[in-house]
Amino acid sequence: MSNLAADDHNTEMNKEIMAAVVHVDTGVAKAEMTLLERAQAANAADHDLTFWQAARKYKKAMFWACIFSFTLTMEATDLSTIPAYFGQDQFKKQFGSMVNGNLEIPAKWQTALQQSGSAGEIIGLAIVGLLADRIGWKLTLTSMMVFLTGFLFLFAFPKNLGMIVAGNIICGIPYGAFQTGCIAYGCEMVPTCLRGFVTAWVGICWGLGFFTGSWIVRVFLNLPGEWSWRIPFLIQFVWPVPLIICYLFAPESPYYCVRKGKLEEAKKVLRRIRNMKNTTEEEIEQEIALIDYTNKVEGALQKSGTYIECFTGKDRWRTEIVCMVAMCTNWGGNAINSQTVQFLEQAGLSEVGAFDLNLVLNAQYLTFGLLCIWLMTKFGRATIFITGMIITDVFLISIGTLGCVKQTTAVSNAIGALLVVGTVVYIFTVAPCSYTIIGEVPSSNLRAKTIVLSRIVFNASGIIINVLLPLMLTGGAWNLGAKTAFMFVASNTLLWIWCLFRLPETKDRTFYEIDWLFNESGLSARKWRKAKIDAFDNGHEDTVAQHEKIDAKHIE
Template sequence: MSANRELGNDPKVVVVDNDELLGKLDHQFVKDAAKADADEHNITLKDAFYKHKKAIIWSMALSGALIMEGYDVVVIGSFYGHPKFLQRFGVPVPLSVSENGYVIPAEWQSALSNGSSAGGIIGLLINGWAADRFGPKIVMLTAIVALTAFIFLSVFANSLGMLVAAEVLCGIPWGVFQTLTTAYASEVCPIQLRGYLTAYVNLCWGVGILLSSGVVKASIPIQSQWSWRLPFVIQWVWVIPLFIIVWFAPTSPWWLVRNGRLEEAEDTLMRLTNPEVYSRQDAKNTVAMMVHTNELEKQETAGTSYIDCFRRTDRRRTEIVMMVFAMQLLSGQNLIGQGVQFLQTAGISTNLAFSLNMVLNSMFIIGTFASWGLISIFGRRTIYCVGMGTMSLVLWVIGGLGFVHSKGAIFTIGGLLIGLNFVYNASLGPICYTLIGETSSTRLRQKSIALSRIAYQIMNIICGIIVPRMLSPTSWNWGAKSGIFWAASAGLCTIYCYFRLPETRYRSYGQLDLLFENKVPAWKFASTKVEQFSTADHSSYSPAVAADKKELGHDVVHLEH
């Protein structure tokens, strides 16, 4: 596909020529696609909720898998300050070093933290291929069954080595959950709802993490080895409900379209919508729009392999989604994940540290609710950039307080850490899922999201190596001073976001394809208008473009197929 700029180097409108596509799709088919695109852009938020309420329910139910993962992934980190776990697996240290008299060596903390990340990378790579080959539902059901078996290793582990092995194996199905839930939320809902339901994924993480904090704190008084085994046992509670939800969930219509099963895609859309306001013809129009977008992407990148993610315009899209996920940790969020240990090294008692950790983790839920309000007012790019910059400022303050040795400074650090988590979960945390779901092309979405999460897991492994050493009293022992390191990291990320992070709000997937293909700068995505349905003589299947051309004169980019 080539671009011909009629005037200037600063286009305000991107127009695509559909003439070549008309060799594959007839006029009526493209007209139906244009109608579905116009309906999706023009529908109000209230009407979108009413029309797609079933899709909302299914998306939220399937995202419940992240509650399970959020619980599982974080529970091991909470054990680093758990008295019974430390007595069973820790090494003795003077009480002046740890009030429990034991610590988990930094190298074993790294192994435990990185075990699930290593397994997650394997699971993500498998899922990126298997979800396209066999369908998301089959892959998800298989992952749930596998996780059910792997949990046994965690519950009955008798050494740190066995726990590491359990973390690696459990990480494989967790990697599957991470990709499929986000992709599903981005594919079953219209433009107006995508931001809310992809951000909801972060809330599910938060619910799981908060449950983990509560269960671990409640298990501390138990005077036996079940004090640390019980939190692992609870992982089995939601296996059966989740299996049932996935079994009955409608298949993604985008996956059906990519596999040529158009009638099934229409049937799925009818299951996901309200029949009172959504007809069979509406379903046909929507499928036509999906086919049209799929054909546009095939002209740019015919393949759907991992290598295709790094070719032509998809290279830029892959870079963005990988960085967006990696920046979750580069922002300093990893200090929050080690909340209990961070607070203990700052000088707070074990019991108070676990109590503050629950407040800290509640910010995942409160912050996500706040993000929904921000999404309705601001664009994704604005929220992410401002959130990253704010985290950098807060981390500078936390790092500076690490040099102040007073009780007031200690409690201020605890309060700032809670505030830091709120900022993260009102901006970076939820908006990350929205951006990766919208930025990737529809044909490569499973693999793009898998690669983005792999970037996160690689960064998580790096952080899993250095953060325990930053905080451990038997290693680097930086304590709160480590905030300075992460403040600088978040500052650099803010600069990256300004120059590379595009605005995806209110854009259909076809429009995003054209913006990336035309190499529109990230800061101009919001102001550039796109006409997806036009012909070589500049006529259009969409009446909106005529008004745009009249308003903007001849400042148009014309893309020929």
């Protein structure tokens, strides 16, 4: 009898266990189905939004994304001042030395001053990719801004050039963080149709910074004594405090909150950044579901979430894209466009006149950057990016050809004019589109790290160009002058050919759809533009269900 009782007892226990398992599986299935339905609804609603509808609905999100990008205006203002001082008399009197009878900043110090910032930025980029995933963009950028404020004194009160080099390296660490954070944060705050605006705005803020820095140096150019170069350095202290205050009041990225399992906090963020007069609680739940669903699918496909994973599986293609796009902005011909002032001076324009025209060119970042936003909404990111690079080739070939003929005032004027127009083409095609592509292509779980890698490639290639370009343009070892353009014709052509076959069009694609196109579609980059997809009819339901079951069993 005791054995029979034991058997009955075990049978009852097994029934209870099976019932519990069925209950868990049923609960998981219902939760997964609800998540899927809400994610589908949010994905459809995202596509239904027009630009102006989204702008009205997400105006607060746009505001915060643009505020974060103003950090780059501060950075560009700071970085644009030092190179301008190489030709300033008062700065040369303070820190220069006699070279061949002329007072100038020695070449080795010019190289150190220009490259030290990039070296610091690479360090900062490596750090921020790890830090942002742990504490979020809000706290990361706030702490970096506080760190920056403490070391700006190295610029304002230097005793020698070594202190300025040290300041460049140390301040370059937070500068690298800002470069990544502004792109990633902006992308995650707004719907698909606004991503082009907030990421292109990053490029506009860079241009505004270059304009502001050039204008400040120009204003104090003729001030007697050391204040002509010291005051522009002191003006750097105007930026940090207002930006820190903005960071403290800014919302965190909803994608970060969801990744950390803080769903209620993510809902509060969405309520804060959306116009709640025409938004229901169900729409909030749907948007959270789409973010959560995207993260779960990525989590099932990705294992470690480390930098190594950026080079494995389909994420390797994403990393390739953002790094190559970053290289395009350096090796696509823009480097020679940055020498516009030098060519204008060679053409006979006065130093002040050439500097004033350079200010006008930098001001075009706002006008033509906004034009690029409109072009991207009509034609797409990859289309405008590749078109801009091909047009740049035409200008580079023309400049190089003029460099092969006898140099006269008319020829120099023509070269200067081509450089001016080429700069404008870059401003309203390649520059803004690059930030949009780099912001959209990475997966959400690896976005920070992938953008970091793109900026490291950008800075590393910039270091190489900054070493080679002076040798090619001036009377150094090569003395190529305008024929330097031919070298960039070669690199630019190779890059836009790569773009034709490897750069996909992400226009009008939600982050989830971009994930699906990379991971599941099997489509080549050239077929993305016309692909009609149903990204939710792809078997990912099983992947997410498996993920949910693991979570449920863990809870049990």
